[in-house]
Amino acid sequence: MKIVHVASELFPYVKTGGLADAVAALAGALADEQHEVAVFIPGYRTVRKKPQAAGAVRKLKLKIEMGDEFMSGHVEVFSPRPKVEIYLICRDEFFDREHPYGNGERDYEDNAERFIFFAKAVVDTLRLTELQADVVHAHDWQGALVPLLLRVAERRHGLTLAMKTVFTIHNIAFQGLFPARAFLRTNLPDELNNIDGLEYYNQISLMKAGILFADRVTTVSPRYAQEIQTAEFGCGLDGVVQSRTEDIVGLLNGIDTAIWNPSIDGLLPARYSVSNLKGKEKCREALLKAHGLEEKSRVPVFGMVCRLTEQKGIDLLLANADFFLENDCRLIVLGSGESRYEEALKELVERAPEKIALSVKLDEAMSHLIEAGSDFFLMPSLFEPCGLNQMYSQAYGTVPLTSNIGGLADTVTDADEDGENGTGLTFPATNDGVRDGLRRAWALFADPQRYAVVQRRGMEKDFGWKQAAAGYEQLYHNSL
DSSP: OEEEEEOSOBTTTBOSSHHHHHHHHHHHHHHHTTOEEEEEEEOOHHHHHSGGGTTOEEEEEEEEEETTEEEEEEEEEEEEETTEEEEEEEOHHHHOSSSSSBSSSSBOTTHHHHHHHHHHHHHHHHHHHTOOEEEEEEEHHHHTTHHHHHHHHHHHHTOOSEEEEEEEESOTTOOOEEEGGGGGGGTOOGGGSSTTTTEETTEEEHHHHHHHHSSEEEESSHHHHHHTTSTTTSTTOHHHHHTTGGGEEEOOOOBOTTTSOTTTOTTSSSOOBTTBOHHHHHHHHHHHHHTTSOTTOOSOEEEEESOBSGGGTHHHHHHTHHHHHHSSOEEEEEOOBOHHHHHHHHHHHHHOTTTEEEEOSOOHHHHHHHHHHOSEEEEOOSOOSSOSHHHHHHHTTOEEEEESSHHHHHHOOBTTTOTTTOOBEEEOSSHHHHHHHHHHHHHHHTOHHHHHHHHHHHHHSOOBHHHHHHHHHHHHHHHO
C-alpha cells in the first residue's frame, strides 16, 4: 500500500510529546512491511536545521488559497530510510519559528491560519505530485482538516487523491478551537459552518472536522476509544464521537524498540537486559549522581518524565508531597510546562534538596536515564489516551505506578490485584488513590523477591510496534 501520514510532529525532527514518537514508529514499522510511506510535517526551523534534512530537495512551489488571498509556500522532500519520504510544508512566515505551537507561555495567535495553510498545502501537494495514496492518515487537530479538504479537492478537480482516509485522536483535550472568523480561511462551503460541520459553540473546531469527515477514526488505546464517548473524558466532543461509534476503533500504540531498548540504548552509561540486570544498577547510580543525590543510596527512586500540566496529575503529586518529605526515598522529575507547576516543584525541591530533584527542560538523554535508573515510574495522569512512558518503564525494568485510566489501564496490570500477571501498580486518579499507590510501592520495594518478579514480567512483555502496526494494517485493508 501507499500510505500518507499527516502530523505536526515527527521524531527525531520535532517533538513535544508522544505524538512524534508514535507517528515515527508507525511509519517505520509500515515501511518494514514494505509499504510505501510518506509523512507530511510543517517545515519548522528546527526540522530544516537537522542534519538528516540537509539533503532535502525543493520539490515544488505552492500557491494556497486562504480566504480572499493566495499565500505562497514550497515543499521540500528527503528520504531518511528506504520506503519512507518526509515532505516538509514550508512557509517561513508560519513555520520559521523556535517552537511549533507557541512561545511557552501561550499559543501563537495565528495557529488557525498556520495549520489551515498546512492542511491545504498537504492536499495540494498530493494533487500536484500525483502520489495516488491508498490511505491518507491524519493525526490530531493540526492535520484534522485534511480528510475533508481532500474530498472537496477531489470533487473540484474530478480526480482521486486517496482511496480512504483515517483520522487518529491522540488527545481529544486539544481540539484546535478558533474564532468563527477563521472559517473564512478554509474556503469551505458555508453549509459546513454549522452544527453538522466545523461550528462549535460559535467557534470552529478543527478536530471535529477530522472526527466527522474521515472514513475511519482511531484512538491510541481501546479504553480511550470508550472513554471519549462519555462526558467525563470527551471534553465536549463526546456527542460528536458517539455519532461515529461504528467507525471508531482503539488501537494501542507501541514503542520503538530500536530506540527504547535497554540492551542497545546508547544514551545509557551501561546496557542491560532481563537476563542480566547489572547495568541497571550503574544507570541508577548515574541518575542519582547527575542530580546531586547520594548515588549509593538503597532507598526507592521514583522517576517522572512529563509535561508539567494538569493532565499529568501534577496537582496529585503536590498533594502527596509529604510522602516524599517524610519517607527515605528519592523523587526525580524531568519536564517543563505551566509556570505555576514549575514554581511549585522548585519550592518542593528547596524543602528537601537531598531527596528531590527537578530538571525543567526537554532532555531526551535524561528521559532515557530516568527510565533506566528509577525503581518506580510515576504517572498519576487525570487522563491518558495511550501513554508511552509506562511501556518504556516496563521494557527498562522500572515498575510503573500509574492511574488506572485510558492506555495506562490497557498496558499495566496491577500486581496486588493480579499476583500472577501483575507488571506494575495502578490507582484511581485521586489524592487518596495516589497516596495508596505510593504506600503500596513502598511495600513492594521492601520485598525484593516480589519486586524482582514484577520487574521481570514487565521486561518480558512485547510492546514493539510490529504488533501495533499490524492493527493499523488490518484497519487499512478493511477500509479499502
